[in-house]
Ligand SMILES: NC(=O)c1ccc[n+]([C@@H]2O[C@H](COP(=O)([O-])OP(=O)(O)OC[C@H]3O[C@@H](n4cnc5c(N)ncnc54)[C@H](O)[C@@H]3O)[C@@H](O)[C@H]2O)c1
């Protein structure tokens with residue numbers, strides 16, 4: 001249907017692999033108004049005269065040619081006037097209005113959309129990603145105007161292998177799939193969860209430079225157990241209870257077989273699956289396909305980087321990590337992924353078995369502290385079950401407040417999805433923490449599900465804390481006149497680099513070693529000075545730079561672990577011969593960047 005020719009700048013193979021590709025013309029098999037209605041090719045008023053002639057566009061557009069820069073400025077003007085005109089409106093109304101204006105541009109002109117997104121990532125990420133994406137999912141049926149991505153439902157059983165060919169792009173590099181069963185902290189939103197793969201893939205384009213013509217958001221609709229949606233006459237998904245057991249897994253199996261039959265090199269990111277299926281599908285597919293679960297694995301790496309930063313913020317050496325007492329609230333896919341990865345890191349540092357360091361972790365779920373007395377304990381939680389009474393007065397099911405008071409943890413980390421669970425008394429109890437710089441991570445999304453607000457954390461736990469949240473909060477003005485820095489502990493710092501590094505190495509699977517390297521890379525990104533100021537993660541403004549580093553760490557580990565099969569004309573030997581800096585350059589040079597390519601018509 002189309003292809004993008006890239007001209008190599010230099011003769012020598014090696015420099016060619018590392019060189020920045022000069023954008024070539026784009027071959028398009030359409031003409032006239034079909035081009036104007038195709039967001040991949042549409043340039044609106046930006047088509048030059050020669051192109052208007054060549055493509056049969058003359059007369060279909062007003063005569064004046066507006067440059068890309070002018071179009072960019074024009075869009076930003078309308079966005080800013082929307083901001084000005086809605087200043088007194090409720091926040092949800094403003095957020096949805098902002099999402100709508102961006103979505104309209106996305107539907108019309110992808111090049112301009114991704115350019116404004118990249119150039120304004122800090123202001124636009126909260127609109128296309130958390131928290132607004134949560135609101136969009138909740139209101140999806142009402143907001144629906146046109147489809148985006150692919151929808152595979154339980155009714156499509158037996159048809160997926162042919163359906164996958166309905167997708168218009170010849171090549172797909174990155175797929176994000178959800179079954180809508182645990183959308184952020186908002187629960188089962190059924191088919192409406194499609195907003196999450198769309199938002200994640202927008203971040204892939206903005207942060208990792210994955211070509212937007214090679215991304216595919218996927219909704220696997222196996223029903224919903226959300227009564228409200230089942231009774232909503234506008235609900236767009238299957239009106240039936242969720243499939244379970246064999247029936248469920250056979251649908252996921254069929255999708256995976258179909259996707260990999262058509263695109264054997266694609267990477268599939270599982271996103272926002274309820275816990276049992278998150279773990280089950282990861283175990284089932286990770287040794288067969290290029291796939292990972294972002295909520296389990298991406299989150300774990302981001303949290304580990306933050307936990308190591310919290311050690312440095314106390315002025316302690318990293319090896320002190322093995323002495324940190326860490327309370328994890330939420331024993332779901334995210335919480336369990338974090339605790340397991342953190343324990344593995346502590347064990348590596350201590351030269352011990354992860355079981356030997358498990359006692360420094362305290363795991364709390366909806367039934368309180370998990371101890372060895374817990375009935376029907378999840379096998380993944382079992383190694384972290386405390387011995388009841390080991391800390392005096394702390395038994396099975398102890399409340400969060402009791403645990404914080406008795407343990408005096410260095411870190412309190414929430415992945416419970418329960419808004420406000422770190423209430424005043426819990427935060428005040430953190431004042432007695434054994435850490436000189438207690439860390440509070442309220443990682444649940446979206447904003448209303450955060451375990452506490454940034455303002456409350458500094459107000460009740462003290463000005464000396466370090467704070468991170470999954471959704472963005474504004475920095476806090478402290479009583480001492482200083483600024484309480486708010487970090488965003490969100491898997492967006494890792495998943496783009498994991499996906500891009502896997503793509504560019506051609507890794508056949510995504511190993512624990514690759515994920516560990518990604519986390520360590522993120523952890524080492526911050527300078528001591530930044531850490532001292534309470535900055536545990538970089539600004540999202542530098543997300544492409546972070547992704548280049550993380551992507552390179554993934555590539556190098558894939559090569560070292562001999563799972564890299566190469567990408568395009570770059571074979572594993574080329575990758576092996578690249579220095580660290582050259583690998584970063586290779587990753588950076590392979591990031592897609594939105595510019596208008598000259599369009600050439602060819603049937
Ligand atoms: N910041 C990030 O990058 C990031 C990444 C992944 C998930 N999350 C967020 O983490 C949250 C949980 O995700 P998940 O996939 O682990 O969900 P999940 O449903 O698998 O797990 C939720 C866990 O919280 C526990 N819980 C519920 N109520 C509780 C209470 N009152 N007290 C203590 N624990 C309670 C449950 O028992 C369960 O163990 C969601 O809000 C999600 O948005 C954030």
Ligand SMILES: O=C(O)C[C@H](O)C(=O)O
Pocket residue numbers: 129130183184185272294295444445470490491492
């Ligand atoms: O989507 C996010 O913002 C992070 C995470 O994947 C989540 O499920 O909350």
Ligand SMILES: [Mg+2]
Pocket residue numbers: 184271272294295
């Ligand atoms: Mg998620």
